Amino acid sequence: MSAAISPSPHRPYGVQRVCRIWALPRSTFYQVRRPANAAPAKPRGPKPPVYDISLLAAIRDDLAASPFSGEGHRKVWARLHYGLGLPVGRNRVLRLMCDNQLLSPFRPPLSPANDHDGTILTEAPDVMWGTDATLVQTAEEGRVWVFAAIDHFNSEIVGHHVSTDGSRFSALEPISRDCREIGGVMLGRL
Missing domain, CATH: 3.30.160 (Double Stranded RNA Binding Domain)
Structure with missing residues (x-):
């Protein structure tokens, strides 16, 4: 459809317009056109100086050495980045800790549950x-x-x-x- 010629301006419709009208991401359009035997796409950008496996081991070591029961990703990142000198991003530490359930436990709010059933009718006058x-x-x-x-x-x-x-x-x-x-x-x- 993207290569079809439009009747009035005599130009092709284009991938962007067709994907917008069909509410389809362009990445899906190109993925479908890709041959089945093609090699998977490699991640773009330079390789990180510290791989995820070794970074995860460093995170686990840092959490084990901490005197506190639960630490957040910011403190762990700061100790790894500034203390050990690992060139690692804070969002990457957050992702690894979240994927491996290493974040501090969820603390529910201290407010009591709302037990109101939604009705304000009473059984007798002068009650409410x-x-x-x-x-x-x-x-x-x-x-x-x-x-x-x-x-x-x-x-x-x-x-x-x-x-x-x-x-x-x-x-x-x-x-x-x-x-x-x-x-x-x-x-x-x-």
């Missing part, structure tokens, strides 16, 4: 409340915040508070006011 707010434009006061305390059992508004500032203290005002009112009623029932 939440607040919500909206910004309202008034003619006399300008912009004011209206905070509402909502019961999660039946979505009833149990209290409200209007404030000119939308601070967290204003958001908790309907909750604290209703706790005092309902708490007094509940104490009177006991």
Whole structure:
């Protein structure tokens, strides 16, 4: 297809355009065209002064000599590069340590797991409340915040508070006011 001639400009389509339209990498295009009995491609660039096998042995020796239980690739690289004078790159040390499971163990975060099931409905009223707010434009006061305390059992508004500032203290005002009112009623029932 890449050698086919385009009808309007009378030029070939080209490999780049055909691969872009077919969403195919050009390397795959050339790999398919390569003869089956051809020798495998050699890595480009100069050969590294330290081969992977000897570098891996040096990494293992460095980790064994370390007094710590787990070391990261940067410290290992620094000791190999500056301490032993091995001309090796940090990313290469990282690759070798990762491939051979020599990196320090994964440390999970210390925060507890989120056990929330996604529902906020309760079995009875006055068990769980939440607040919500909206910004309202008034003619006399300008912009004011209206905070509402909502019961999660039946979505009833149990209290409200209007404030000119939308601070967290204003958001908790309907909750604290209703706790005092309902708490007094509940104490009177006991």
